[in-house]
Amino acid sequence: MRLTLSVIKADIGGFVGHSSVHKDVLAKVREVAEEGKDKGIIRDLSVLVCGDDIALVMTHTKGVDSSEVHELAWNAFKEGTEVAKKLKMYGAGQDLLAEAFSGNVKGMGPGIAEMEFVERKSEPVIVFFADKTSPSAWNLPLYEMFADPMNTAGLVIDPSMHEGFIFDVMDAYTGMGIQLKTPEELYDLLVFIGATSRYVVRAVYRKSDGEIAAAASTQKLSFMAGRYVGKDDPVLIVRAQSGFPAVGEILEPFARPWLVEGWMRGSHTGPLMPVAFKNAKPTRFDGPPRVIAAGYQIADGYLIGPSDLFDDPAFDHAREECNKMSDILRRQGIFEPHRLPPEEMEYTTLPKVLEKLKDRFKLVETERPKFSSEGEIAE
């Protein structure tokens, strides 16, 4: 039996500000999605929250891009939005860009990660879910999980992984894709995925048999709406064990924090802090960016879990490190590199400020401007 695992997420209103989700909004989303389970649209459901985002983790047999499953998620978020609007949640319905559902939630606002596979004898999967960042945040950990033997011992030791993996990479500006094989094209791969402002890993496949190993949400909200409508906080599905990296190899990159884009107003760089579910509530300067890891064993299409995988003192050091990194970056205030460079700010509210000042620019003269005693520029 081919099983599909679909994770569809959206921010339909924050409580308070951008920090988390109100219980009544969550309850409505869950209720509508559960009805879909009762009707047989999906087999099983698990609901996750990270910051102001809600993710529906769903299993079914309808394949990827199933309009029935997408519509269920759309309706759940739509009805949740009604509750969010009533409670005047912050940015209620902000990720629902269309008025009505039209066959597929792609391009309509919510983020989607999906994969189809035949359930193995034992099928451990991890769903990563991050807030205050973007899909390219997964580039670095995916590289380490699937292509770096210093992180993933299985690439060396396990004959079923020894041939390596294929990375499916997308150019977020053009929508064009390229597939690169590791280890032989590793340096070519890094040319692209190291440029996180532009290139995003969409999926990873095992080279020996083409089996799907990982799938990420790659929707760029800012590009879709043509204006800034919120951060495209991403989800990532990774299959573990028996021909894939071990659970610990998949989690290990998060023990060494790195910097991602998306903190405060989607306009700042910050460390991605791995946290337990209960701590996925970013409040310091609306951050720092958070990531949770929900582990499941899939049994006959049912989601056994989630297990809260970052709820482990072994990640305390990473969290302390993130706090130190945050202090260093916050010292920069509005200055780059804490603030993102101008190209990255194009879809924020900053262009409105620039518009107001654009006529004040004059060709730079060799002589300095002269000021009157009132501080006005003298003609």
Ligand SMILES: [Mg+2]
């Ligand atoms: Mg968010």
